[in-house]
Amino acid sequence: MTYTIKEVATKVGLTAYTLRFYDKQGLLPFVGRDQSGYRDFTEGDLHLLHTIICLKNTGMPISHIRQYIDYVMQGPQSIEQRRQLLNTHREAILAQQVKIMANLKEIDFKLDMYSDPAASELVNEELAQAKAEKEAEGLPDPFILVD
Amino acid sequence: MTYTIKEVATKVGLTAYTLRFYDKQGLLPFVGRDQSGYRDFTEGDLHLLHTIICLKNTGMPISHIRQYIDYVMQGPQSIEQRRQLLNTHREAILAQQVKIMANLKEIDFKLDMYSDPAASELVNEELAQAKAEKEAEGLPDPFILVD
DNA sequence: ATAAACCTTAGAGTATTGTCTAAGGCAAGT
DNA sequence: ACTTGCCTTAGACAATACTCTAAGGTTTAT
Structure with missing residues (x-):
């Protein structure tokens, strides 16, 4: 077939x-x-x-x-090369996994903050600090608060 | 600064x-x-x-x-949207991880075969089967064995 | 025999994510 | 003043991986 x-x-x-x-x-x-x-x-x-x-x-x-x-x-003569290629790839995948998991942890940290009952206050605090820093440097405030 | x-x-x-x-x-x-x-x-x-x-x-x-x-x-008013966006992304990452790990298992299976002392024989068996199937279908043998 | 639904190729077009070039302004050191 | 080394922008170019169009041949059903 x-x-x-x-x-x-x-x-x-x-x-x-x-x-x-x-x-x-x-x-x-x-x-x-x-x-x-x-x-x-x-x-x-x-x-x-x-x-x-x-x-x-x-x-x-x-x-x-x-x-x-x-x-x-090329048949069986290339087995060692295949093994090396796949093994190198395997290592790359695992390294990538580690990197992604480390980054995911930071995203989870943000998620925890956003899920907090006091999320609004926490975000406002960050925002106030960012705004203060901009002001201290004589830079305009880029945050448009429709709030 | x-x-x-x-x-x-x-x-x-x-x-x-x-x-x-x-x-x-x-x-x-x-x-x-x-x-x-x-x-x-x-x-x-x-x-x-x-x-x-x-x-x-x-x-x-x-x-x-x-x-x-x-x-x-937009400030604190968008916290719920941020949470949703990050959470959706989080799920996507985890789903991707599962997929990659499943595929990695198959690569590992190949690696195990290539690392077997009898790798050459195992590969030759696969090859013989592939060749037989091509022959049965009247298709030319695409495997060039310099071997 | 003719339409519908496949298949082929070459090559154009698209999406994404950069990467770099060209032309020019700014700031510091000699 | 002038060179060096930053910075700016617009826009060209590139790599990767598709995605599709055009033109045409094949197969199958009616």
């Missing part, structure tokens, strides 16, 4: 445009064509496409995914 | 170009100007910029950050 580009697009949640774009970018060199020149996706192709989507979903740029696919096309 | 655009850029790890770009995008309406028309960042401005960078680092698009800043400029 093989699949058309539209069927694959539906299956994996991408558009046919995007799949053709990926092919243009060298991400799908393994996809064959039928007698009319139409792309013919096998189950194995779907498996590889799934890997491509995993890499994409974790933020790997297309150029790096292409490198990985190039390695795959 | 106030800071020039270059000092701020160094302090927060962005370029002066990027800060001007953010200003153009309406992210820095609170930054004042000195008598020469130069941007004059107060400590309070740095605080707000820090929040902007937190949102940026967690993947919020500039258009949404601008919305948040617009709310901040």
Whole structure:
């Protein structure tokens, strides 16, 4: 059983445009064509496409995914390179996670403030300080309070 | 004490170009100007910029950050909107984390395979299956094995 | 046989987020 | 006064990742 580009697009949640774009970018060199020149996706192709989507979903740029696919096309001789590429990516993902979580903590701090019953007072205090600082520096007050 | 655009850029790890770009995008309406028309960042401005960078680092698009800043400029009356915006973003971050972690698991599975002493055999098995499937569908074998 | 619904390619267009250049003003040191 | 090194703006350019249009070929149903 093989699949058309539209069927694959539906299956994996991408558009046919995007799949053709990926092919243009060298991400799908393994996809064959039928007698009319139409792309013919096998189950194995779907498996590889799934890997491509995993890499994409974790933020790997297309150029790096292409490198990985190039390695795959070379067969078992490139296993060590693949391992290194994926491991480097893995480290990048984890580092990114740490960074995001640190930033999320600060956002949560703001959220806590906004959820406080006295939020209005707390915000007004910040605001008063910012305004005072602007005044001390001879700068105009940029906060337009319709309040 | 106030800071020039270059000092701020160094302090927060962005370029002066990027800060001007953010200003153009309406992210820095609170930054004042000195008598020469130069941007004059107060400590309070740095605080707000820090929040902007937190949102940026967690993947919020500039258009949404601008919305948040617009709310901040309106004073305490917009607290509920700010809370909603940040909370929606928080949920998006967490959902993204879950997605990334699920994808990372699959990458880790590949890494485990590539790290296996019998990696070559495992990869060859996959390859043989993919080749057989191509053959069964009358498609050419796209795998160039220099091996 | 003809319409509808696919598929193909090349290439144009879009969105986002910067990054830099050009032309010129301002401030400090020699 | 003049050089150096800031700053300003407008706008050009770039990288990334799509997204779509145009023109045309194929397949299927009626």
